[in-house]
Amino acid sequence: MFISVVFIIQETTCVNNTKFFRKKGYFGPCQHIEGDATMSTSHLETDAEVTALSNFRKWSKPWNVDFRISDGLLIPVSGYLIVKREKLASWKNERPEFDGVGHKAYVKKNEKMTEVPANEIIIGYQYGSKTIPFSAEAEKEMKLYSEPKDFSVICFAGAATIQEYFFTGDSTMIFVPRSGDQNSQVKLSAFIHALAESKKVAIVRRVYSDNMPPKVGFLSPVIKPSTEYLQYITLIYSEDVRKITFPSLLEEKKKLTDDQKGAIDDLIDSMDLTSSDGRELYRSVDIPNPYSKVVRQVSRHLLLHPETSVMEPMDEAKKQAMKPLEVSNDLIEKTAPSLKKVAEVFPVRAFKRIKQKKETFHPPRYQEQDDLLNFDIRPASLDFYNMNNKNTKECYPVVLNRPRGHVLIININSFESGNPRLGSEKDVSNLLMLFEKLNFIVTLKLDLNANELRRDVKNFAQREDHKDYSCCFVFIMSHGGPLGSNNGQWGIVCRDEVIINIEKDVINILSNREAKHLIGKPRFIVINACRGNWADTGIANTTPNVGYTSQTQVHTDSRNESGNVRIRTFDDMVILLSSPPGYASVRDLSCGTWLITNLCKVFSSRAFEKDVLTLFRLTDEALKHETGPGSEVQTLDLQSRGMNKDLFLYPGL
The missing domain is CATH 3.40.50.1460 (Rossmann fold)
Known part of the structure; x- marks a missing residue:
């Protein structure tokens, strides 16, 4: 999910929850990181929003880098995370403090769970059914050693060419001029306006730090009456694109009638997640992560009641976790007429399935062969x-x-x-x-x-x-x-x-x-x-040591009278x-x-x-x-x- 900074700082729910979640920084399925002290606050409507921006530097660490547009043009900028996917907290960080000394051991898969001595343990990776040993030297060679920390423009592209399904990654960033650097403010402002006026985006290469894998993303300009910045989203690589072909709906037997098209349009309109008073329903900032909630509730129950089974609190925890996602009665009533119309124009007929004996060919590689x-x-x-x-x-x-x-x-x-x-x-x-x-x-x-x-x-x-x-x-x-x-x-x-x-x-x-x-x-x-x-049947071999030589192929280009290569x-x-x-x-x-x-x-x-x-x-x-x-x-x-x-x-x- 990608949400612009303006949306985040206008959500007072995040600000109200900041005091409780300040150290953890998560607010449901997405982690929202608030504010930006370098931006003007004149457009903010509430004191809570101003507070969020003023606290930004205190709770969010910037990624400072020189943004390279060309060899002779560098702009010092700071990048801030705006939206980040929430991850379940590590048990290592969640465990209570204790005075004992931790011990990590590897054991064999036998009844006695025999511990394996440390000097007999080597690194290995599972490749199918085989375990491939890996030495420290091989592990070092496999690591990707890229260029140093980098944030540079690769090329420019039309904004319309960047499709949503190109987006990837688990976060969205904004880039603003480096704090206190007036020269960078002027340069970056000119760059932002140039992108906006030409309806372009910048395709950029981003290396977070030395020897980190490079990522490719795009920067899009965002201009508001009192603030402007570049928004960064990571892009997929060509190998990640999957071409899926769907059957055509233009065939005569598959064509939809006008009534069927109208019924689907009405159903989509009726499922608008906006309440009658204009309030958005099921906002991510209002919904806790069900998975995280179930894990924590079950863990807390087992800690207090270790004699019980893990399944006893599971059902109740699932019920409580999914409660915020229950469909409201208003939405059910609003969609009922559209669903009824869809059922009428798309009649469902029952067919008796006839089982036919089908001969299946198994390639020889799957047959047992000597x-x-x-x-x-x-x-x-x-x-x-x-x-x-x-x-x-x-x-x-x-x-x-x-x-x-x-x-x-x-x-x-x-x-x-x-x-x-x-x-x-x-x-x-x-x-x-x-x-x-x-x-x-x-x-x-x-x-x-x-x-x-x-x-x-x-x-x-x-x-x-x-x-x-x-x-x-x-x-x-x-x-x-x-x-x-x-x-x-x-x-x-x-x-x-x-x-x-x-x-x-x-x-x-x-x-x-x-x-x-x-x-x-x-x-x-x-x-x-x-x-x-x-x-x-061959001939008698009287010269057993005679070898064979092959002719060398010579490539020549032929041309016609016009000089074009044929x-x-x-x-x-x-x-x-x-x-x-x-x-x-x-x-x-x-x-x-x-x-x-x-x-x-x-x-x-x-x-x-x-x-x-x-x-x-x-x-x-x-x-x-x-x-x-x-x-x-x-x-x-x-x-x-x-x-x-x-x-x-x-x-x-």
Whole structure:
């Protein structure tokens, strides 16, 4: 709740209660801090209000800071809390005085409650079901060390652009010129009037003291006949915004009639919390905090009557605490006609619910499976991230504190003609676990026909939120089949036995021409399907120490006659095919395909230090050590199209 200073100092209830609550400073759900000695008191109407202002300096400590508007313009100001959320007093502060010596101990969860020696205690944090130990050095590294105390302007924005749902924090402040500094009074007054006349607010960065986390808020001008100040409210960060989509009310079956709209308008008007004599009902300054009241009443009762149960005083305490919130008879009588009209224009009909048997698909990762990989992904270091992320000429930028990107996994296991791909469910489970731990948003599609596969790939390529992330992966796993009788090209077999063209229906759809929000972002396409019937049984190895080298990709910009830079259709793209043209891919019936199994192993163990293209090469290197019972071997076909930078995934950051 955000209340301006004028509202606070006009509430004589706060002033009347000051004598009793002076040290605690709370007056119900919100803590109201009174007055300001630096402001003129000529506009105050009661002696109590003047007293509140004169006592301000005595009971409220100012936050003195130099307000930096630009490098050469500093204004000494003082900030005062006006509204602050009330917190339940700490039991540490509430406990009575005693002469004994306090003792803090940790005990084991056993029947004897065995005390743990101090030298055996280390700091740790709960991460899921695991407890992660934390050393003092690690704790120090995790702390945020910001710039020193700061209060400066970041930019200016139109007042109308600041929406109420941007507000956050538990308090509201006002800023006035530093007491006794006439020069700052003149400067701040000019700044306040400039904001008001231009209908702007100042977006500011606020660091309360050295090594405190920075906050972003806005300053809005408040000008009264005899006083003026800046009001400060903290703003949310972009990560705190949640986009919620509601179904449209414009559909024909959902449209409201004029009678229905009128009934709702009348109901809202009848619920106006203003009494007949113009007095506001249910003011926060008149309502004590129910939670605080219940805790205190129950605690007092148990202190005086320790033999009773905690439930005995609970009901009575709740009843007393909620009494100020009871709806008045006047409000009930005022809203009754409107509620009756709403019931008439919104008829309620009773429907008998028919229970239908619904088949629920549980992704393979939630099914008990043997032979799944045990992922223990080593996190990257922050220094490694800082070193590479600044090198934008050689590395793609990656934004931390958000998912790395989207992953689309399409697995076709069942076909109309039979011939299922046994073991492919292990590939799905391993990929799901891997990319969730690598902080990706994973979408799983199973057993699609040709039209569904084309549709889902296109919808994935055209996602608008790709622009918010760093990269994307697409995995398509199925049988392979020939596209024509004589051309030798193979494609992906869908559930309906239709064979789709990899180049046309997948790669082209993810190109810059179709995927506008992926322009400039790396895309990795992994196709795990046979590209022929030949089984690669390898050759006798007579040179065991021969290594492999890869060609360097060179990026060139092509321009048209007008001099405008042309964007290439295929750019920032890597295609990984499970076998060369004409050759089959190998799948273990119990563990899954060689490609996905080795890819997951390599990514989980080396992603903390290697880029994705190198991880693909290491996956192919791992395949050199795979040999089937019939001497089968497998070679990956790695294609790079405009991938001229490195992409690191930085797991754990």
